[in-house]
Amino acid sequence: MIEQASTETLSENRTLWWQHGVVYQIYPRSFQDSNGDGIGDLKGIISRLDYLQWLGIDCVWLSPVYPSPMADFGYDISDYQGIHPLFGNMDDFDELLSEVHSRGMKLLLDLVPNHTSDQHPWFLESRSSRSNPKRDWYIWQDAREDGTLPNNWLSVFGGNAWEWDEITGQYYYHAFLKEQPDLNWRNPEVQQAMLDVMRFWLDKGIDGFRVDVMWHMIKDLQLRDNPPSPDSKFNPEDLIYDHYIPVYSTDQPEVHDIVRMMRDLTDEYDERVLIGEIYLPIEKLVTYYGQDNRGAHLPFNFQLLTLPWQSQQIALAIDQYEAALPAQGWPNWVLGNHDKPRIASRIGKSQAKVAAMMLLTLRGTPTIYYGDEIGMRDVPIPMNEIVDPQGLNMPELNVSRDPSRTPMQWSSEINGGFSQYKPWLRLPYNSGRVNVEVQKQDPHSMLRFYTKLIALRKEHAALNIGTYTPEYSDEQLISYVREHSDSKFLVILNLSHRPGYFRPRNGNYKGTVVLSTESERNGMQVEDIIALGGDEALLIKLS
Numbered sequence: 001m002i003e004q005a006s007t008e009t010l011s012e013n014r015t016l017w018w019q020h021g022v023v024y025q026i027y028p029r030s031f032q033d034s035n036g037d038g039i040g041d042l043k044g045i046i047s048r049l050d051y052l053q054w055l056g057i058d059c060v061w062l063s064p065v066y067p068s069p070m071a072d073f074g075y076d077i078s079d080y081q082g083i084h085p086l087f088g089n090m091d092d093f094d095e096l097l098s099e100v101h102s103r104g105m106k107l108l109l110d111l112v113p114n115h116t117s118d119q120h121p122w123f124l125e126s127r128s129s130r131s132n133p134k135r136d137w138y139i140w141q142d143a144r145e146d147g148t149l150p151n152n153w154l155s156v157f158g159g160n161a162w163e164w165d166e167i168t169g170q171y172y173y174h175a176f177l178k179e180q181p182d183l184n185w186r187n188p189e190v191q192q193a194m195l196d197v198m199r200f201w202l203d204k205g206i207d208g209f210r211v212d213v214m215w216h217m218i219k220d221l222q223l224r225d226n227p228p229s230p231d232s233k234f235n236p237e238d239l240i241y242d243h244y245i246p247v248y249s250t251d252q253p254e255v256h257d258i259v260r261m262m263r264d265l266t267d268e269y270d271e272r273v274l275i276g277e278i279y280l281p282i283e284k285l286v287t288y289y290g291q292d293n294r295g296a297h298l299p300f301n302f303q304l305l306t307l308p309w310q311s312q313q314i315a316l317a318i319d320q321y322e323a324a325l326p327a328q329g330w331p332n333w334v335l336g337n338h339d340k341p342r343i344a345s346r347i348g349k350s351q352a353k354v355a356a357m358m359l360l361t362l363r364g365t366p367t368i369y370y371g372d373e374i375g376m377r378d379v380p381i382p383m384n385e386i387v388d389p390q391g392l393n394m395p396e397l398n399v400s401r402d403p404s405r406t407p408m409q410w411s412s413e414i415n416g417g418f419s420q421y422k423p424w425l426r427l428p429y430n431s432g433r434v435n436v437e438v439q440k441q442d443p444h445s446m447l448r449f450y451t452k453l454i455a456l457r458k459e460h461a462a463l464n465i466g467t468y469t470p471e472y473s474d475e476q477l478i479s480y481v482r483e484h485s486d487s488k489f490l491v492i493l494n495l496s497h498r499p500g501y502f503r504p505r506n507g508n509y510k511g512t513v514v515l516s517t518e519s520e521r522n523g524m525q526v527e528d529i530i531a532l533g534g535d536e537a538l539l540i541k542l543s
Contacts, residue, residue: 017058017059022367023059023108024057027338028041031048031407036419037421040408061275062110065087068084068117069119108273110212113185113194115183122193126138137187138181141223154239191261195265211274214288219249220248240397256295259296274296274297275332276296277300278296282303298332303333311496322363332364333362333365333367334369338369342403345377345403353535354493354536360453361491361539373447374436379425405425407424409436460484461487462483462487467484472502472503477493478495490542494533500532502530511540511543512526513539514539515538
């Protein structure tokens with residue numbers, strides 16, 4: 001049923017929920033604490049669903065809530081079919097799913113198929129002996145003849161990616177922490193086991209998955225050394241991941257067969273979605289849509305997360321991405337997530353509204369990271385309070401992800417209304433005035449700007465499923481037109497702090513400003529050469 005629907009989606013002008021909807025990522029530890037332990041949980045999320053509905057969210061994506069030793073805060077899973085007691089239990093999850101659906105929203109789970117916890121029963125069996133039936137479920141390798149490591153692959157979190165196991169006298173591979181051994185996805189039993197995990201949750205009624213590090217899942221069969229990066233600022237002895245280009249440890253051709261298996265299973269269910277986390281250049285990213293569009297529905301596009309905030313570079317990237325999309329491929333855009341600095345910290349508070357308008361007016365599915373809608377910034381975490389393993393393993397690089405994972409700022413109450421108890425990470429000093437409660441009352445706030453943008457996006461098909469046509473860009477501005485049927489909008493974004501001038505290339509434009517970052521300009525008529533203030537963005541309904 002869904003297979004037919006997904007291949008006919010655009011040709012019959014029928015869009016699915018994940019094409020016109022807005023996705024909202026929740027980091028469960030930091031959203032809402034309901035039981036006073038300082039850690040967010042499922043009941044806390046349930047208590048805030050009305051807020052998400054008011055905001056205009058269509059789909060909630062949860063970072064992992066499975067049982068885990070928490071070496072990497074849930075991305076080291078010890079049971080794929082359970083709920084960690086920190087977050088509640090399966091009854092709580094079932095209630096959350098029901099409450100999400102009752103509000104007309106969807107629920108996505110994080111799937112972490114590349115690696116498990118070293119405490120997962122599969123790995124405990126695999127590690128028990130070389131003859132164990134699950135030995136080949138993970139990537140085990142002898143040392144080289146000279147006794148050195150199997151190859152030069154490094155961990156994303158720093159250090160070598162091979163861990164010696166004294167019991168069985170071999171190394172196992174871990175792309176991340178040593179507590180996160182990588183599964184051997186070349187083994188059909190592993191493939192079937194993970195498909196069974198997917199089926200378990202899909203049978204429960206979830207609406208799809210965001211697949212963690214999708215491009216890591218298959219490794220080079222020969223385990224060849226990665227070449228050094230010509231741009232590396234590090235010495236080999238520093239054991240910093242970016243010293244090498246991971247051409248053999250990631251993005252192998254066979255990964256697309258695995259993604260296709262996942263898609264085939266997903267398509268057995270009605271209107272479910274498969275999203276892939278993939279940090280790759282555009283030309284490689286789009287291959288994850290798969291042959292005949294039978295791969296991931298949405299390979300995550302992180303251009304706005306990784307590029308410098310420079311208008312001509314971003315305008316070029318938007319056009320390159322649009323041009324590279326396969327015929328039926330649906331685009332998507334992301335400004336922030338749990339692994340990267342927050343958008344308001346990367347580009348500054350004055351540009352955060354400009355970024356919001358870009359995210360919510362470009363063609364494709366937008367994903368909002370919790371708290372970005374109120375302009376939350378990275379919180380300075382004292383060195384002795386850092387808990388993120390990436391930050392602890394490489395303290396000299398200042399790469400801890402804790403600053404962007406701090407508790408949601410709900411109100412002027414103690415701990416921002418997140419918890420009555422000391423939160424697992426501290427909140428900023430200004431959470432008493434930068435929060436949902438305060439911004440709901442302020443018509444000029446970031447939150448109210450987001451709600452207006454999302455409402456306009458829902459009201460006008462041109463802004464969610466309409467065509468995208470680039471108009472004009474220079475060293476300050478990006479502009480484009482969104483159009484559907486007889487509805488047409490011009491978007492002008494000033495990515496600089498200085499006044500700029502929009503000069504139309506394709507004839508004169510005339511219309512009404514329906515939303516500006518400077519609300520006093522809303523409702524004004526504009527035409528011809530349009531002047532913008534620094535840090536200003538305009539959404540113009542054309543006559």
